[in-house]
Ligand SMILES: [Zn+2]
């Protein structure tokens with residue numbers, strides 16, 4: 001699973017392989033752990049495929065999220081960000097540089113709702129966000 005190519009991943013999820021889809025997924029695989037805005041990805045990929053439209057990148061990201069190949073992180077101050085989803089993980093958000101990082105907190109898998117919440121809600125996913133300062137920003141003063 002970890003070593004699957006972009007093409008294999010698209011096919012496994014029932015998506016037709018197009019040059020645009022392959023390009024987006026390949027770049028996200030190359031920089032796994034990075035969480036991109038759609039505009040950043042568009043900017044980075046235009047060098048390789050000059051006719052790549054901004055709207056196409058948005059559509060492809062939405063498709064990748066829908067089939068579970070990518071994750072969508074909610075906007076905090078800035079834009080919505082997208083990352084590759086190779087394995088389940090949670091996130092750390094740096095409030096100084098405003099970047100997201102993947103983290104694997106021990107015990108996260110065991111987290112569950114207790115009564116009375118358990119009776120009130122049907123949980124489909126657990127997304128944990130740690131917030132603070134990353135190693136680079138720990139010495140900086142907040143803006
Ligand atoms: Zn930071």
Ligand SMILES: [Zn+2]
Nearest residue numbers: 071083101102
């Ligand atoms: Zn992530």
